[in-house]
Amino acid sequence: MARTFPNIVITGTPGVGKTTHCEMLAERTGLKHLSINDIVKDRECHEGWDEEYESWIVDEDKLLDAMEEQVQQGGCILDWHACDLFPKSWVDLVVVLRVDSTTLYDRLSARKYPEIKLQENLDSEIMEVLLQEARDAYDEEIVVELQSNTADDMDVNVDRIEAWVKQWKENNNAEEAK
Numbered sequence: 001m002a003r004t005f006p007n008i009v010i011t012g013t014p015g016v017g018k019t020t021h022c023e024m025l026a027e028r029t030g031l032k033h034l035s036i037n038d039i040v041k042d043r044e045c046h047e048g049w050d051e052e053y054e055s056w057i058v059d060e061d062k063l064l065d066a067m068e069e070q071v072q073q074g075g076c077i078l079d080w081h082a083c084d085l086f087p088k089s090w091v092d093l094v095v096v097l098r099v100d101s102t103t104l105y106d107r108l109s110a111r112k113y114p115e116i117k118l119q120e121n122l123d124s125e126i127m128e129v130l131l132q133e134a135r136d137a138y139d140e141e142i143v144v145e146l147q148s149n150t151a152d153d154m155d156v157n158v159d160r161i162e163a164w165v166k167q168w169k170e171n172n173n174a175e176e177a178k
Ligand code: ADP
Pocket: 012, 013, 014, 015, 016, 017, 018, 019, 020, 021, 107, 147, 148, 149, 150, 151, 152, 153, 154
C-alpha cells in the first residue's frame, strides 16, 4: 500500500537531540512522534532491565511487531538510538544527528549517566557508529547527516526536514494521481 505521508527515522547517539528535534518536527508537520523507548517500555518489548547500563534489553522482533501496523500507514517519526532494525520498506528518510564530543559529554553528564554508558556513548559518537549503521542499512540518498550543537542548528534542521516532507508529499501524491 502506498503511503500518503512519509516515515522518517531520527537517529544518533543518546544526547544528540533526537527527542527535541522529533517534538518540534511533529508539531510543525503533523507527523506522529514515536519514541521507541516508550514503546519498548509500555508494550513490554524487552527481556528485562540491564542494571549496569540502566536500560532495557530490547526484544527486536516484539518491537517490530508492536510498531508494524502504525508505521505501515505512514506519517511516523521514529526516534531511536539505532536504526538498522527497521525494514527498508518502512523508511523514506534517515536523519543522523551529530554533536561535538565536549557538548555531548556535558549533555550526558547532566543526565547522570553511569560512567560506563557515558564513555561508550562518547566513543560511539566519535567513531560515527550510528552514521555508519545508517549508511550500511539504507540507500545512501535517503541518509542525511545533520549537526545538532546549538539551538540555531536545530532550527535549521527542522526547517530543512519540514521542507523535505512537503516536497515528498507533493511528489508522492502527484505519483498517485497518475
Ligand atoms: P536524545 O533524544 O538524542 O537523547 P534530547 O533531545 O533528549 O536528546 O536532548 C538532550 C539534551 O540536549 C536536552 O537537554 C536538549 O534540550 C539538549 N539539546 C539537544 N539538541 C540540542 C541543540 N541542537 N542545541 C542545544 N541543546 C540541545
